[in-house]
Amino acid sequence: MKDNLLATPDLIPARMLNEYVYCPRLFYLEYVQREWAENVDVLEGRFVHRRVDRPGGPAPVPAEITAESKIHARSVEVGCPELGAVAVIDLLESDDGQVVPVDYKRGAAPDLPEGAWEPERIQVCLQGLLLRANGYRSGYGIIYYAADKTRVQVDFTPALVARTKQLLAAARALAVSGAIPPPLVNSNKCPRCSLVGICLPDEINFLRGDDKASEATVATTLPSATEAPGGVLPAPTGREVRRLVPARDDNKAVYVQGQGYALGLNGTVLEIRDKGQAVDAVRLVEISQVNLFGNVQISAQALRALVNREVPVLHLSYGGWLQAVTTAPPHKNIELRRQQFQAAGDPDFCLRLAKAFVSGKIRNSRLLLRRNGRRLDPEVLSQLAALRNAVERCEELSSLLGIEGNAAREYFRHFSAMFKPENEPPFDFTGRNRRPPKDPVNALLSFAYSLLVKEMMVAVIGVGFDPHLGFYHQPRYGRPALALDLMEEFRPLVADSVVITVINNGEIGPSDFIQRGEAVALTPRGRKTFIEAFERRLDQLVMHPVFNYQVSYRRIFEIQARLLARTLMGEIPRYIPFVTR
Structure with missing residues (x-):
């Protein structure tokens, strides 16, 4: 270069x-x-x-x-x-x-x-x-x-x-x-191109509708799992969308939560040290991100080496709240950020995107309940479907917030129906509460959402967005609004799913929590167990409902962020949220 x-x-x-x-x-x-x-x-x-x-x-x-x-x-x-x-x-x-x-x-x-x-x-x-x-x-x-x-x-x-x-x-x-050329069509040049995961040639051509990038669409009916907001999907091209990117990222996320631990560099190896003694190590080339919980130190040499490799370092509170991100200088794609700021000033565009985010979240919430709920009142599924339809008729962001709130209340009112009934449920759950969470299930949900938002921060920063300027979540000091926007459709599929899994499998029990006044928090062992389950979920292969190829959830985060970027740049007509079949 x-x-x-x-x-x-x-x-x-x-x-x-x-x-x-x-x-x-x-x-x-x-x-x-x-x-x-x-x-x-x-x-x-x-x-x-x-x-x-x-x-x-x-x-x-x-x-x-x-x-x-x-x-x-x-x-x-x-x-x-x-x-x-x-x-x-x-x-x-x-x-x-x-x-x-x-x-x-x-x-x-x-x-x-x-x-x-x-x-x-x-x-x-x-x-x-x-x-x-x-x-x-x-x-x-x-x-x-x-x-x-x-x-x-x-x-x-x-x-x-x-x-x-x-x-x-x-x-x-x-x-x-100022006009990016369209992708090559079914070209043999694409598979060996280093930028194929950024370009997404087959995906962009598919979402444009056909090989000539028309915007032809076909009508579908609710509740088809591949339905796009507005009731339309791109017309099929008659050609398979090739998976030109690896299904998984071979590099791994590193989590360090031992209080007083320090990270240092030993050649090309990142060492995790306790009182000067190495307790673990990982090669720099194998790291995708580094997560530091609480009072964990990192040397200037290690930080510089990670930044030079464009490995983000995420600083979280002891309880898991994202507090800072250390990265290389901002992404050079100023063209995308200009479009982001311009689009954020267009109320109609913001509403269209917000409706896609909320629609995806409600549909995935309904899907999770339908798949995992036991002794579930069928009426709740009908109510969620009706709320999802109401999203499409919504004409203001304020109304959309109300619809989303109603859907969330209905969803969490039946959340405990997804716990296994064979044994006495280990935790009581009557509804969502936070700041602070007052029971173990809410503590798990809050921790899961904090992990999910930092993953979205990594995705949007890597694509070149300003993570603090969203379209549904409005700007507020210190709030990563765009990361919160994109995570909406993944809350049920990733965060909530992991919570249900660790409870139903008995991976986490009452001894993994500590009570401080009204607040309930995970113990270090509980956090470690949950992080392992969270990473397993991110590494799981899942079929993309639009492109029909299998990739991991972590890879899908990046794909969705890039599709949002292509929507802002005018290359594809609309953003389609990720909804599993």
């Missing part, structure tokens, strides 16, 4: 022009929105460049170069404001008074008449044009394919030069247009 680091609003890096020729959408994501992700191809390419990325060797000025000059310079920066481009040339060689840019590629040379793919030929040609613009003679370039150690010569013919300039002008026009 070294060329991209040199980018200014007026200069397009040669590597970015390669991306434009390969996929205009990829170029826009990386150059304009500053998105970046690594996969095995990126890491292998970095390994291939490990030597040429280190500057070295003389690069004489044009007047000093003769036919006898021997040049072997690595990582040579060259730019031209008039041409509007910049590049870092991997290797610069000489040939009879000319300079020859050599560009390294990780793969093998393709079996093509031209000897190389067009994006690679355009990239090395632009490097040659930049050299010419700086007074050098350059008639051809070399593409070195590391896999088969092949050098392919690319002659800077008039046709290639004209094509390069044409594409450079088109890339610049796209960069200033």
Whole structure:
């Protein structure tokens, strides 16, 4: 990504022009929105460049170069404001008074008449044009394919030069247009792209309605599990939505709740220490997030290493309330945040999104009761369905709050029906209370919601949102309103489901709680047990009701956050909440 680091609003890096020729959408994501992700191809390419990325060797000025000059310079920066481009040339060689840019590629040379793919030929040609613009003679370039150690010569013919300039002008026009190109349709380029999880090409094309991105829809009737707010879903395309991202995140969340513990760095390993002695350790490359409860210290070296890897560090109170998040500098996608702030000022847009969030929550609450409730009065399911229908008729946020409140009261009034009846229930539960929770079930629910909101914070920050500006939950000092918005549809499916599971399975009992006045809280052992159950739930594979592929809940959090972003950017017509079948 070294060329991209040199980018200014007026200069397009040669590597970015390669991306434009390969996929205009990829170029826009990386150059304009500053998105970046690594996969095995990126890491292998970095390994291939490990030597040429280190500057070295003389690069004489044009007047000093003769036919006898021997040049072997690595990582040579060259730019031209008039041409509007910049590049870092991997290797610069000489040939009879000319300079020859050599560009390294990780793969093998393709079996093509031209000897190389067009994006690679355009990239090395632009490097040659930049050299010419700086007074050098350059008639051809070399593409070195590391896999088969092949050098392919690319002659800077008039046709290639004209094509390069044409594409450079088109890339610049796209960069200033403010309109992201549509995804490629069913392209073989997508599976190996490092940004496929950000781009979501098949998902976006599906939600647009068809391959031409129409907004055709088909009517459905309540209570279909895949129904979208407003009673419509995108029309089927007749093509399967490919799961192009891993079903699970192999990296794991780290939780540290031992009071007085400290986190330190030992090489590339994060150590958890008690009184200076390591009690546990995990490699940095295996960490997705770090959660610190209460008085847990972290060294500056460890914090810097985590931030450099874009691993968020979440600081929670001893009881589990999120208090701070330490991350790298804010996401570079300012375009998304501008759209977020603009959309948040549109009452009609906010209402549409809020109705989707609340509709998803009510439907999932109803689903959980229907699946798990015992001796359940059928009337409650009818009431929840009616409240869900009322959401669609709602015309004000204040009315929507009332509907949601009524649905929550009805849901929690029958919540205990989901506990196993074989034995005497270990806890009494008559309704929801908080601040502080006054019984064990409410203590579990509050802790579950605090864990869920910090997961949503990680998701929305990672996508590039401002987590404190929501559409349903209105801004309030210190409140992560957007994270609260997105978590609504997942409260029943994740948080409430874990509470029911740990009670019904006997994983948590009365001895896992402590009473302080009216407040009830989990003991350290109880928190540990609940966190383990919560992580199992997040790692569970579930079928996405719209795209029909299986991914973990934690992965779905990110997908839903990105779909919300695509809704704000106008790429898809509406946000569809996640509702299991």
